[in-house]
Amino acid sequence: MSQSRATKRRPQQDAPDRPARLLAWYDRHRRTLPWRAKAGERADPYRVWLSEIMLQQTTVRAVGPYFEKFVARWPDVTLLGRASLDDVLRMWAGLGYYSRARNLHACAVAVTGDHGGVFPDTEEGLRALPGIGPYTAAAIAAIAFDRRTMPVDGNIERVVTRLYAIEEALPQAKPLIKEMATTLLGPARAGDSAQALMDIGATICTPKKPACALCPLNDDCAGRIRGDQETFPRKAPKKSGVLRRGAAFVVTRGGELLVRSRPEKGLLGGMTEVPGSQWQAGLEDAAALAQAPELKGVGRWHRKAGVVTHVFTHFPLELVVYSASVASRTRAPDGMRWVPVETLDGEAFPNVMRKVIAHGLDL
DNA sequence: CACGCGTGGAC
DNA sequence: TGTCCAAGCGT
Structure with missing residues (x-):
């Protein structure tokens, strides 16, 4: 050496x-x-x-x-x-x-x-x-x-x-x-x-x-x-997603909230959500209510002021929130259920849904 | 291989 | 405010 x-x-x-x-x-x-x-x-x-x-x-x-x-x-x-x-x-x-x-x-x-x-x-x-x-x-x-x-x-x-x-x-x-x-x-x-x-x-x-x-x-x-x-590291630039819009419905029955589970596959798979429209690019919020026919007769809708925004990895999202209060014995539509508001913390809500609920419940 | 898939923090 | 990023995986 x-x-x-x-x-x-x-x-x-x-x-x-x-x-x-x-x-x-x-x-x-x-x-x-x-x-x-x-x-x-x-x-x-x-x-x-x-x-x-x-x-x-x-x-x-x-x-x-x-x-x-x-x-x-x-x-x-x-x-x-x-x-x-x-x-x-x-x-x-x-x-x-x-x-x-x-x-x-x-x-x-x-x-x-x-x-x-x-x-x-x-x-x-x-x-x-x-x-x-x-x-x-x-x-x-x-x-x-x-x-x-x-x-x-x-x-x-x-x-x-x-x-x-x-x-x-x-x-x-x-x-x-x-x-x-x-x-x-x-x-x-x-x-x-x-x-x-x-x-x-x-x-x-x-x-x-x-x-x-x-x-x-x-x-x-x-x-x-x-x-x-x-x-470093060198990397190719990536493209940004297109804004999608939709509506979400916060329906209460006394101290209970109407929810459902998302499909097992895909975005937020298996997580809990409040009912809502599809999330689409180029959608005006005025068209949103028409996309939830099972909720049309539920009660008197109140559109909450403002919107809920959320950014996913591949697209930004803007949701209009409608709220309604229904009679105490109102039945949940097929595939939906009532959960007590006190136990919402224990539900499998993704963050975007927590934002929606807070907005709709005036929390 | 490219894309879909959450959320919160840093700048 | 927009952009990037943080111990990736499944398809």
Whole structure:
């Protein structure tokens, strides 16, 4: 080994000590999170799985209270596997992406029924379960079972594309990113390596104004050396959705509210809602009442002033709210039911419906 | 591969 | 106010 090689800074393609630097940083600076095992302790696959599902496209802050509620009510996977889907959906209400809750329940049922209550300990075995895709399978395999694999999430994509100044845009760059990310694994502690990169992505290598001075990988980060680290990862621009409009009906019968369940598939699948029209682009609200014929004779409608607005990932929504109060023995139309206003908090309402009800009830 | 799928926070 | 983003998955 020559002197110059030992003293010169290594070129970025050749930094074999990066895995070790990463783990050394993790041992000093790792975040304390409710689902994360303490240093040296074995991770609980159930908690790792539950947290990974909740954290898909969702912030650590939002997940915290939901994670605590779930593990308090269902301390292990077999208890969750015996719970009803309705209970799971109610507990999930407000967290978003509700197909995750259905798949979570289906996965718990599968682990309980087909695997004796024990999670598969390989990436392939995990990948076969509902709601577990390539990222989550790798994450659980690495974190809970110490398999040598590198999960690649949004954080790691950002860190790695900056570290190597990868010019290829997402999602085409995914295979390359996976390959480069894998070089950051050492001979052991794959889960800690992955969590180190996620912590760095979340706290240092942030989308805007990264704190490069604090990064354990800063001295040979190609993006930082070029000075354009914030421009990574490259991605193609996306198109915005078109405004949709509709009407919602807040019908009360004394202290009760008229509700129904949405179809199991599709937008807000299986969640509870108040009756309403379709949501369409180019719809004028004057046409909305005509689309709810089963409610026409219900009573005296009052159109609430203003509108309820909500923005989904792929379209903005504007709802006109009509309210009516009906006689005490009025029957609910087919497919609908009355629920007491006092128990609305326990219903599986998505946030847009909570806005509608608050608007219609003058809360 | 592109799209559908929630919500809340930051700037 | 609009835009982007946050530990992706299923189809």
